[in-house]
Amino acid sequence: MSRSHLRFLLASALAVVALVVAACGGSDNNSSSSSSSSSSSPTKTAGANNNSAAEAPATKGGKLTVLAGTDVDFLDPGHTYYTTGYMIAYSTQRTLYSFKPQDSVKPVPDIADGEPQVSSDKKTITVKIKPGIKFSPPVNREVTSKDIKYAFERFFSVNVGGQYPGYFNMIVGAPKEPTKGVKPISGIETPDNNTIVFHLSEPAAVPFAAALVMPITAPVPEEYASKFDAKSPSTYNTHVVATGPYMVQNDASGNTVGYKPGKSISLVRNPNWDPKTDYRPAWVDSVFMRTNASDGNVASNQVLDGNNMIFEGNPPANIIKEVATKRKDQFVQVPSGGYRYFPINTTIKPFDNINVRRAISAGFDRNAARLARGGKFTADLPTHYLPPDFPGFDEAGGMNGPGFDFLSTKNESGDMALAASYMKKAGYPSGKYTGNETFLMVSANVDPNKAQSEVAKAQFEKLGFKIRLRLVPQDAVYNDWCQVPSKKVAVCGGAGWFKDFADPQSMLEPVFAGYLIPKSGLNNNMAQLRDPKVDAAMKKAALLDGDARLKAWADIDKMITGDAATIPFVWDKTTLIRSKNVNGVANGYYTDWDLSWTSVKQ
């Protein structure tokens, strides 16, 4: 038992004594604290633990056990969209391109044979496919480009429910709404078994090519999957076949008997995987993932004190502190590849005034908001939007950012004098807001979002704003409030935007482009920022590639930061813990353990 356990027991014993002495006799409310699961993980620049285990010597064999608090969303590569699902998808499926653990910026060809060929008008992308890659049993045949075409087509079927069509709906002939059944897409051609060509309706080849790392590009055999896809919803999720080094254990008919929803997933080696065609080492022989390790504290301690185990995702905050101080060889951290922020509605007076917004930013105690999510070890304070270890981060100024005084590294806890000076520029001579309106702030009713919104409310009130904080269920925060312009939410009590692939356009455009604010439906631009200069720059930068692209989007990042339409308050880091005898390797793309690289020390 570790010292922290002893301290916990001692504190607990004292608490009981206190209870008895108080002689209340009533039972507790039994609230299960624990599992705050705030994201974290160190960035190289922040001096935290890096992912050097990826370079450590490893041995083949053994069984790895993963303890996870939640199940995968889906095993179906056409449907999965969340981290746990990605962790399984990228060890069982091979996408056109993917990321090695050590580099989450530059993808490498996976099923693809070389870089994508982009036409000069940026409307056509041609990808060659490696020969010799086979599907797992019971399909057992070689993958062709037609399998990838079918994967795209089924993605748009309502039965499959692909969750990110916005990245691919510029393919010529791509459905504008989900289809009944799987329909052919005219803009995808397969001139031979090893070539796939995408025709786009607009010159968007660069971000499109960057998105070819997503699970939608994992091949799906039509002759096998179509009967499952014909059902509503598709049952391919429980009959999925693999192309990667591992497969979900299945029977002769393809039933994934190794998947027990909400309980466990058993991965075994894919007998048809040829290591000569892949860069993954696939060290362990099998993986058993328990997807209902419901108590984060208990499961984390089982991992830290046990053998052959890793913990999926962030452990509770107390465990993060423990590993950071006492078990430094049992964790890694990776940047989460995103930012959390408080959007300020720029269509509501006086927030339409840039100096008012800058004043709020200047006086904002962002360190307090960060504390609500776990503190310094779990996140860095942003100075702009493009996050660490992401394309364009360095060009945008790195950790120091573009140099705005209201969002500088020196201003962690709020500078009220600076805030007052901006308020005076905005026409408030007292340095504070003097209006009588009450502004609506909406947040989730559970921590850490609740706690961070309470911090935000206090920061606005410091400057004289009256805020009514409305706490609603987590699910309703965005869908029913912050993303609905007609609700007139002045401040959203917390939002986050995280990468889907390594391209700066995908990190900034959906959140800040004025031209993407829809007339109806959900709006990701929660600040409703409509800056003509930003919009024009985005449209221009979308057509660029290479270093010019990074520079252009870094400049846009600076413009947006200057607009102060939101208060970015954390760049999350993900902390991952492991048993001592596990050589854990994290993948910076999906910010979780990479099962194809993690090994057990023999």
Next chain:
Amino acid sequence: MAAYILRRLLWTIILLLVITAVTFLIFYVLPSGDPAKLRAGRTPSPEQIAAIRHQLGLDRSLAYQYWDYVKKIVTHFDFGNSYTNNEPVKTLIFDRLPNTMFLVLGAAVIWFVVGVFIGIVSAVARGSFWDRSLMGAALLAISAPVYWLGLVSLYLFSDDIGVWHIFPGAGSYQDASGFIAKAHTLILPWLVLAAAFAAIYARLLRSNLLDTLGEDYIRTARAKGLSERRVVLRHGVRSAITPVITVLGLDIGILMGGAILTETVFNIDGVGRLSYDAIQRGDLSTIQGTTLVLAFAVAIMSLVVDIVYAFLDPRVRY
């Protein structure tokens, strides 16, 4: 008696129908997430949301949705599919129900036996050292939250992260196969879950028994020359225990809906955990399914308690 049971069963069916209607309405009236939007991903178009809503049948009238829901339950015992992973809710619940039943019934046996024993000893030896000690311990057990007690017991006695490696740790239940092996892994959860209940039952029985032992008919029994053991057990406890039986039935019924904290700490895959996860994710169909299971369990246990009453108390007749 048969007519009474039949009448109660009919009322149970009506009660369940009312509960389905109430849970159904709650999720439409109260602010909650839209399942279609939740499933639509990060940047859904209105068309995409509409298509998913149609697929889930959410674009139908409220009355039709309710009718369709009840019809499926009655004809096929079909609660629909989970909104989060498409799995049939019936499978999700019935996969987990045996685990919850094993946990709850095992713990109930412990807390009932221990609670009754302590209650009798304390009442009979009122004011003694044993009475004070046992009631003090009961107060301690009532004051200790299940979640805290579970963590402490694991950190002390579990074979993986404990100081003394005595009992199987969290998650071991799922790895065990066979009745004996599974029962072995449940010893610690049973004790933790039973602790507070045993203490409450002990205090309840002690109080009832003290009142009963002061009744005239007890004095009469003693005057007739019956042994003290017979007076206490046959005449005193039999009367004093009926309120305890009522509470026992309701407690078991409620816990069948899920001993959430115990299941969470010890990683037992039960209905409570399923219910909690469903609430977290706004998974309406699963929440409705688990709510019905809970209501059904409470209704049935209430009926069982009433039947047991007739055997315990000769004055009760239906």
